[in-house]
C-alpha cells in the first residue's frame with residue numbers, strides 16, 4: 001500500500017541520489033537500526049475483530065514492500081507504487097485493466113516477454129494488439145481506434161534502442177481518451193521519469209537496474225493518479241503476484257546506488273559504442289548517445305546526463321557466425337537479462353526476441369547479425385579487449 005509520509009514535502013526538496021538512500025529507509029523506531037528490518041510475517045495481529053491496523057495480511061500490504069514502494073514513488077515522481085513478483089507480473093496487472101474487445105497499441109521495439117504476453121495470453125481474453133513504431137507520432141495516432149484502451153511503449157526500445165517522444169505520445173493518447181504506460185526498465189528513473197512527461201503508468205523489471213546485481217526478480221508500477229493507483233492495487237491484491245520481502249529488501253538496497261551505477265555504466269557504454277562504430281567488422285551501432293542514432297537529439301532532451309547502458313550493434317554476418325562471437329567473450333557473460341554490475345552479451349534473434357514470430361523479427365529489424373550488450377561496471381579497457389578478441393574470432 002502507499003503510505004504518504006508527513007515529510008513528503010521535505011523529501012521532495014532533496015536530490016534524487018539522496019532520496020534513493022533516505023526515503024523509504026527511515027531509521028527503525030524500535031531499535032535505531034539504520035537499515036529497516038526485513039518483515040517476513042505473513043499476517044499481523046489486529047486491534048479487534050473487524051478492525052484493521054496499517055497491515056493485516058502480507059499479500060495486501062507488507063512493511064518491507066511499503067518501504068520499497070515509497071522509495072520508488074519518490075524516485076518516479078508518482079503518488080504510489082506497487083511491487084510485483086516479476087516485471088511480467090507488473091505488465092500483466094496493467095493488461096488486467098482491459099476487457100474483452102479492447103485493443104492495445106504497443107511499440108514494435110518491444111521486450112520479447114511483453115510481445116508474448118500481448119499476443120499469446122491477452123489474445124485469449126479477446127484483447128488484440130497492433131505493433132507500431134513509437135518514434136512516429138503519426139503511426140501511433142493512426143493505430144489508435146475506437147476500441148483502443150492502452151498504449152504501451154518503452155522509454156528505450158528493445159533491442160534497437162529507439163527513443164519515443166514521451167510527452168507527444170502522452171498527448172496523443174490522452175486526446176483520444178486512451179491510457180498510456182511505458183516500460184522504463186532500460187531508462188531507469190535516474191535518467192528519465194516518464195510521469196513527469198504526462199505518462200500514466202511507469203513500469204520496471206526491478207530484476208534489472210533497480211536491483212542491479214542479478215540476484216533477484218521483481219517488477220514495479222508507479223502512477224501519478226490516485227484513482228488509477230487504487231484500481232491497480234485492487235487487481236494486484238485480488239490476483240496476488242506481490243514481491244516477497246527478501247526481494248523487496250534487495251531491490252531497496254540496489255536503489256541506493258542506482259544513480260551512481262547507471263551514470264558510470266552509461267559512460268562506459270558511450271565509449272564502447274564509439275569504439276564499435278570505428279570497428280571495421282561492425283556494420284552498424286545503435287546507441288542513443290551516438291550522433292548517428294536516429295533519435296539522438298530527442299535522447300539528449302529526454303535522458304538526463306547519460307544514454308543508458310545498453311548497446312546494440314550489427315555484424316555483417318549470419319546467425320551462426322554471430323552466435324560464435326557471442327560465445328567467445330570471457331568477461332561479457334552469454335546470458336539474457338541486463339542491468340547488473342556484470343556485463344552480458346546476447347543474440348536477440350535466438351535469445352531475448354526468440355518469442356517474436358520470424359516474420360515480425362524481419363519486419364522490425366531484429367536481424368541475424370544483431371548483438372545486444374548490457375554494459376556493467378567493469379572498466380572500458382577490459383571490456384573493449386574482450387569484445388575485440390571475440391569479434392576477431394568470427
Ligand SMILES: *Cc1c(COP(=O)(O)O)cnc(C)c1O
Pocket residue numbers: 086087088089111113114154158183185186204205206207208217218219337338
Ligand atoms: C526483463 C524485462 C521485462 C520482464 O521482467 P521480468 O522481471 O523478467 O519478468 C520487461 N521489460 C523489459 C524491458 C525487460 O528487460
